[in-house]
Each structure stands twice: as C-alpha cells, then as structure tokens.
Amino acid sequence: MPTAKIPVGPGYQVPLAEAIKKATTLKVRTVGMIAHATQAEEVIATNRADMIAMARAMIDDPRWPWHAAAQLGVEIPRPHPYARAAPRQWPGYALAHPASPT
Numbered sequence: 001m002p003t004a005k006i007p008v009g010p011g012y013q014v015p016l017a018e019a020i021k022k023a024t025t026l027k028v029r030t031v032g033m034i035a036h037a038t039q040a041e042e043v044i045a046t047n048r049a050d051m052i053a054m055a056r057a058m059i060d061d062p063r064w065p066w067h068a069a070a071q072l073g074v075e076i077p078r079p080h081p082y083a084r085a086a087p088r089q090w091p092g093y094a095l096a097h098p099a100s101p102t
Contacts, residue, residue: 008032011039018048029053037068 006012013032021028029051034040040052058064066086069076078086 010035011043014043014048021047021049027051031055037071040068041072 017030030049
C-alpha cells in the first residue's frame with residue numbers, strides 16, 4: 001500500500017520536473033494541475049520544463065491550445081473546417097468566453 005503523501009495543487013509536479021531538468025540533459029515534460037495558459041507559459045519561459053502535458057484541462061476543453069494562444073496574444077492556424085470558429089470570425093466568442101481576448 002502506498003504511503004507517500006503528495007501535496008496536490010496547481011503545478012504540484014513542476015518542482016520534480018525542474019529537479020530532473022537541472023540534473024540531466026534530458027528533455028523534460030511536466031504535468032499536474034496545469035490549467036491556465038499563463039501558468040504553462042511561465043513553466044516553459046523559466047526553463048523549469050521543456051514541455052507541458054495536460055489531461056483534465058484538455059478533456060474539459062479540447063480546443064484549449066487555441067484558447068490559450070489567444071490569451072497569450074498568439075494566433076494558431078486552424079484547419080479550414082474550424083476557421084469560422086476562430087475568435088475574430090465568430091461574434092459569439094466573446095459571449096462564450098468573456099475572460100478571453102478576441
């Protein structure tokens with residue numbers, strides 16, 4: 001029976017990834033309640049990990065990468081069938097995502 005007590009919170013596994021990254025030359029991916037674009041960007045920008053793995057945030061919002069890019073002021077190309085749902089193309093985007101920039 002496992003007895004380790006792991007404190008769970010936003011980015012809780014990032015320090016583990018950071019330690020591995022500092023100790024090796026491996027490319028390191030981290031996970032662990034990373035749900036916001038700015039949170040993911042900070043981990044990469046501060047060189048704490050090379051990649052972010054996501055599960056629940058992507059299950060909740062399969063278009064998370066597009067929404068995160070918009071929050072960070074970046075536009076990611078969309079396949080033609082999805083182009084009409086881009087923030088600048090769909091007037092309802094602001095209503096559906098009031099906290100996101102258009």
